[in-house]
Amino acid sequence: MMGNRRPFKAAIIEFNPCLNNLNDNIKHLLKEVTEAAEKGAKLIVTPEMATTGYHYENRRALKPYIDTIPGKTTAAFEKVAKHYQTHIVIGMAEVDVEDGLYYNSAVLIGPDGYIGKYRKIHQWATENSWASWGDMGVPVYETEIGNISMIICMDASYFESARIAAVNGADILCFPTNSTGGSLSMLQAWAEMNGLYVLGANRSNTEKGYHMIGASTVWSPNGEKLAETSYIEEEKTRNETTIIYAEIDPAEYDNRSKRRLQSRQPDLYGDLMLHIGPWDFTKYELIKEAEDVQGNEMSNCAALLQYTPVIGDKKANLSKIKSLLKDTAAETKPKKGLLSLVVCPELSLTGPVHSLELTAIQQLGETDHDETVNEMQKLACMYQTHLVFGMIESDSHALYNTVMLLTPAGDIAAKARKLHVTESDERWATPGKDIVVTSTKGVGRVGLMVGYDAAFPETAGVMAVNHADFIIVPSCWHGDYGKEMALHTKMMENKYPTNTMTTWDAMARFAQAKTLIANFTGTKLGCRGGSAIYTLDPIYGGETPIVASSDKEEVLVVAIAQTEKDCWFDQNKLLLSRRTHYYRPLVKKFEHVPMLDCN
Incomplete structure (x- = not known):
């Protein structure tokens, strides 16, 4: 389905949601995503749990702010995606409509609406108190701008996550995170090792004593840094949104590391x-x-x-x-x-x-x-x-x-x-x-x-x-x-x-x-x-x-x-x-x- 083979602009939205405030978070995030779309971004990536904030003690605490996929959140962003003919990745908390289980998820929305989702496979301690471990593997979604996969934060500590995306045919790996540095520090290797564009979207503020460092980054398939936000030290926590842009060139989807996959044993x-x-x-x-x-x-x-x-x-x-x-x-x-x-x-x-x-x-x-x-x-x-x-x-x-x-x-x-x-x-x-x-x-x-x-x-x-x-x-x-x-x-x-x-x-x-x-x-x-x-x-x-x-x-x-x-x-x-x-x-x-x- 690869239609547009010309280079295109991608954006990372380093957005800092307010804990326990789904409606306002969606409203403010929509504004930031719209700005990136107006500036021509054809792929926009937001942080982990961007619509709710991250630290919840149990399912009961998160229940008022949870959403289905598709649902209220996807409906709001589908309008932007359609109007600007762009693709958007939103990190969010998801409830399964059939069994009521909760997941730390990411959703991909395109010009024609909801495309697909990912549920975090490897969890960190914080979401263990409310989230079920992901049950979808690492899907790859074919779009007109390339084959897109998503993984989330702690997944980066396991080589298998990004590797599965590559073996399944991904060109771009979108990476919502709330990181103090560890998960972000693996992304350059995963980009080069697997021949993927990797877009890591982080936060830059402090939530319940947990500080996220910014340093959201776009990496090319050969491991070159294409764009990066500033590193934010704890005493300089930054609540305002930062947006960065980088060029994605589909000609680079065919690369040395991608070909190396054929030599696996x-x-x-x-x-x-x-x-x-x-x-x-x-x-x-x-x-x-x-x-x-x-x-x-x-x-x-x-x-x-x-x-x-x-x-x-x-x-x-x-x-x-x-x-x-x-x-x-x-x-x-x-x-x-x-x-x-x-x-x-x-x-x-x-x-x-x-x-x-x-x-x-x-x-x-x-x-x-x-x-x-x-x-x-x-x-x-x-x-x-x-x-x-x-x-x-x-x-x-x-x-x-x-x-x-x-x-x-x-x-x-x-x-x-x-x-x-x-x-x-x-x-x-x-x-x-x-x-x-x-x-x-x-x-x-x-x-x-x-x-x-x-x-x-x-x-x-x-x-x-x-x-x-x-x-x-x-x-x-x-x-x-x-x-x-x-x-x-x-x-x-x-x-x-x-x-x-x-x-x-x-x-x-x-x-x-x-x-x-x-x-x-x-x-x-x-x-x-x-x-x-x-x-x-x-x-x-x-x-x-x-x-x-x-x-x-x-x-x-x-x-x-x-x-x-x-x-x-x-x-x-x-x-x-x-x-x-x-x-x-x-x-x-x-x-x-x-x-x-x-x-």
């Missing part, structure tokens, strides 16, 4: 459908494991090796690794204690091999018993550390892009083969078939993935379901996915480091597993460094990510003890609150949706 993602209930007996074993690992919290550290490889020269690269490790161990022992883990980049001893002939790549392939593994085993034993490295693995006449985890005794604890191969990998690498999480003595439960697998959030999602404490990603990243973080500088209590990358940061937070990246650097190779540890709760004052430079050879030494405790959100809370029934689109075979011809 749904057969591997089945564990996303597992719901880890409160009677998870494996949890007690994992708690004991974690207690054994902790010891002195400052005693465990990891070294992330970042260097420029010599392509195809195993001896030269091994020599570089040995030199970096020798210097690091000498510095680490007296200052920071036990070096528990060393992580090398993807294809550690060969470097990226896309420039080599196929026959040369085949000659670099090795088994578990050949030179690369033997040399790495010696290093693990010498430094009494867990060691993660990457290699071209030869097995049964097939080649794999593989990472291995060695124990301090030099044993192979686990290996993971790259699951989602890149175009350059396809010449020689067979995709792996397993998402790997393993227990280690001294580090914890570790998920292993290879480089480009990080661009597929399902991989880390499965690792979270399997209780990974850490996700380790040897990489050869050159900007082929992800974006440098562009959040408002005040959103994070401790400012994000320069060179922070959206995908890796989002992975740590949506999986609630600290994420360790070791990447190559080198201008001629196009590798962009940024080796890092990403943490679980950087927005609300938790541990800050630590990120290496983009262009220097260095070893980043980071503490890896699980020190963040009693957080508002942790892996246990994540697993208990996942809504697996609605994740089914992520494990179905991808049905190819033809890309729009926007020429």
